[in-house]
Amino acid sequence: MAEIDARLREDVHLLGELLGNTIRAQQGEAFLDKIERIRKGAKAARKGSRQGEQQLNEALDGLTADELLPVARAFNQFLNLANIAEQYHRIRRRGPQEPELFENRVLPELLQRLGAAGHSPEQLARQVARLDIELVLTAHPTEVARRTLIQKYDAMAAQLAAQDHGDLSEGERARVRTALERLIAEAWFTDEIRRSRPTPVDEAKWGFAVIEHSLWQALPEFLRQTDRALFAATGLHLPLSAAPVRFASWMGGDRDGNPNVTAAVSREVLLLARWMAADLYLRDVDHLAAELSMHQASDELRVRVGVHPEPYRALLKQLRERLRATRAWAQAALQGEVAPGPEVLQDNQQLLEPLELCYHSLHACGMGVIADGALLDCLRRAACFGLFLVRLDVRQDSARHRAALAEITDYLGLGDYAAWDEDARLAFLQRELDNRRPLLPPHFRPSADTAEVLATCRVVAAAPAASLGSYVISMAGAPSDVLAVQLLLKEAGLQRPIRVVPLFETLADLDNAAPAIERLLGLPGYRSRLHGPQEVMIGYSDSAKDAGTTAAAWAQYRAQEALVETCRRHQVELLLFHGRGGTVGRGGGPAHAAILSQPPGSVAGRFRTTEQGEMIRFKFGLPDIAVQNLNLYLAAVLEATLLPPPQPEPAWRAAMDRLAGEGVAGYRAVVREHPQFVEYFRQATPEQELGRLPLGSRPAKRRAGGVESLRAIPWIFAWTQTRLMLPAWLGWERALRNAVERGEMALLQEMREHWPFFATRIDMLEMVLAKADATIAERYDMRLVEERLLPLGAHLRDLLSQACTTVLGLTGQSELLASSPETREAISVRNTYLDPLHLLQTELLARSRRAENAAEGPLEQALLVSVAGIAAGLRNTG
Secondary structure (H helix, E strand, O other): OOOOOHHHHHHHHHHHHHHHHHHHHHHOHHHHHHHHHHHHHHHHHHOOOHHHHHHHHHHHHOOOHHHHHHHHHHHHHHHHHHHHHHHHHOOOOOOOOOOOOHHHHHHHHHHHHHHHOOOOHHHHHHHHHHOEEEEEEEOOOOOOOOHHHHHHHHHHHHHHHHOOOOOOOHHHHHHHHHHHHHHHHHHHOOOOOOOOOOOHHHHHHHHHHHHHHHHHHHHHHHHHHHHHHHHHHHOOOOOOOOOOEEEEEOOOOEOOOOOOOOHHHHHHHHHHHHHHHHHHHHHHHHHHHHHOOOOOOOHHHHHHHOOOOOHHHHHHHHHHHHHHHHHHHHHHHOOOOOOOOOOOOOOHHHHHHHHHHHHHHHHHOOOHHHHHHHHHHHHHHHHHHHHHOOEEEEEEEHHHHHHHHHHHHHHOOOOOHHHOOHHHHHHHHHHHHHOOOOOOOOOOOOOHHHHHHHHHHHHHHHOOHHHEEEEEEEOOOOHHHHHHHHHHHHHOOOOOOOEEEEEEOOHHHHHOHHHHHHHHHOOOOHHHHOOOOEEEEEEOHHHHHHHOHHHHHHHHHHHHHHHHHHHHHHOOOEEEEEEOOOOHHHOOOOHHHHHHOOOOOOOOOEEEEEEEOHHHHHHHOOHHHHHHHHHHHHHHHHHHHHOOOOOOOHHHHHHHHHHHHHHHHHHHHHHOOOOOHHHHHHHHOOHHHHOOOOOOOOOOEOOOOOHHHEOHHHHHHHHHHHOOOHHHHOOHHHHHHHHHHOOOHHHHHHHHHHOHHHHHHHHHHHHHHHHOOHHHHHHHHHHHOOHHHHHHHHHHHHHHHHHHHHHHHHHOOOOOOOOOHHHHHHHHHHHHHHHHHHHHHHHHHHHHHOOOOOOOOHHHHHHHHHHHHHHHHHOOOO
16 A cells, blocks of 8 residues: 655644644543544554454444534544645645656646647747636535635645745744644634525635635746746747636626525625725735836836836826725725726726836836736736636526516516427517617516516626626526527616526436527527627536436537537537536546546637635645646646547447446436435435535525435535445446446447546546445444335445446456555545544434434534534545
């Protein structure tokens, strides 16, 4: 078994020792001994020791009611500390003999390969500058960890960095240790669980905080590294205006099934983004004004500021006053409608122009080394974040638009829009879109739901174009869904184009995506309203919940292929928006491999994807980690554009058709057709209790009902807690087993070796199977499930075993992740701390269901802490 790196092990040991000191100081030596006895018992039990298992069970059984919460907190905190150490290990100082991380060398090596493949330096430089990658930050499932704790964890990482020097004095080392001990104590004495759900505005502020504390620093450093790699490979620099990666957000704009996101909320979030952007640029400009004290300047700059001994400061002070006016206006507008004055910055060029004037002047006067410092960083930020920080997407369910139009047509005496067929709807929508008169009379008094839809459209119409991203229509299925939004926006007074984006989510909708877009592009007048690319969103979460990941993955692939061909035929540029989750069961997984596994032609210099919940912190929470992940995105999109993967062979496509068909049958046979499944799911997992965890502002359900009414997030989260991981693999075991029985093992291995799409799916399947644990899942059954339902649990664990066996046969390994020993060892080490939490959780769930846990009592708190701890240990919620 691979050893964890010695430096990582030292950091984990140090953090664990300091946590132990904190626990000892509060709870006493005897309690700390119990924690250690539990840990050692779990470690021995994992190695197959009966004595260790007995020790673990006896230690847990011997806990008093007062000890359950602190024990849960102790293991939860250790797993969070292990995350910090692991995350810092990715960015720690490396010695001269240590190999460079893949993330840091991926772009230089790719540019060399592209040059060798015949791409000219000019072509490479032009393509990198033109890349259009947009990462859309989303709140759900939002963070299990509270924001105040995240800030303490980030401070701990900074202290690990401070001690990462071989020449520190004893006094310096002591100061770092003291600072770490203080931070760990602060975390220990802070509640892990929020007392109330965050509001959508809270979620947006959390997203802004990630930008302020990490991405604001990471973005210019990422572009510096990109520029160095590009210059080394081509002799050409990245243009000042280049922004290959930008950011958008759903926080405060995603109203799909979330009644808490209103038009007023979206307006407030847009203004908060304006305020935050102005405030961040003010800090930059204050710093620049202090730095740029030189008197030599170009004629252009001197003409602008007149006779002045410090021309750069003079110009920057003008910009500073405008930024202050912008911030003050945004603050005032949050309190009520206030028109922006002439000093308020409205266009990004007003921010860029004075900065560029300073930059070019410094270069012209031989001070390029100064220009290429903090000033260049500020220019890079202005090109990426602009005046609006992030572009806000709006998302709403197609049914809400349909209901609003039905109410309107009924009021106008035209009939029931909802009852019309597609042809009748399109005829009406096209006629009204072409009509210059308003659709609604001033005295129309809509119902509350319709009024909210119209109010949202008015917020979109009033907001500056650069502050908004796309209007996404969830559960879209027909061209009329797109035209309906265009008509409602026209009625709200929108005078400019906005991308209206159908989101195809279910298996049937994915299959119908290309025909729907084909008809849409063929409609008279539609193309004249389409400015820029036709954007289409591919839903990963709901399609996987609907059909399982086998069939969903293939449906997503085929939908993209068909959409590429449809748009090529209509000579319309296509932008695919990938609605990926953080977990395999929601289409998640390593972004670099996922992008390279997309169909050829589907990533043509453009890529848009969601970054969800806790994955935002893991990928972008620390500046150096963020730089690594931005490197991966840029390199993957560039490679997929210029070196796309091969077209799948006909035999591979036929095999994938069979796998998908058998996968969906296997998945639905359990999830939809087994009469006891919903009852078993509710008993075996903490699904019901998760509703009490104040995770995000969205309700866990779209509506009353069974599994079909659940959102994809709690659906995945519940199975993750029990370690069965069912949604991520169910269906694959039948599909792969049947393929092997048909004698197709050689074909599957060929597909894995030569087809990135299939290889990536199998790699993600292997990863999730390595995290699954049938023994832990069985513990939940034995403690929580009625005897009559136990055979179903045993059947599911048998299917899990079949999935593991088949994947091992396909990969030719003796154990899962044998080719990734460090990852395997990391999972193994975490199990020592996860096992006690799982066992505690089963006991607390049993007590909760017997109504022994007071709603605000310590046992209920311990249950929620166990949920948070398991999520931290597995590094995912939903």
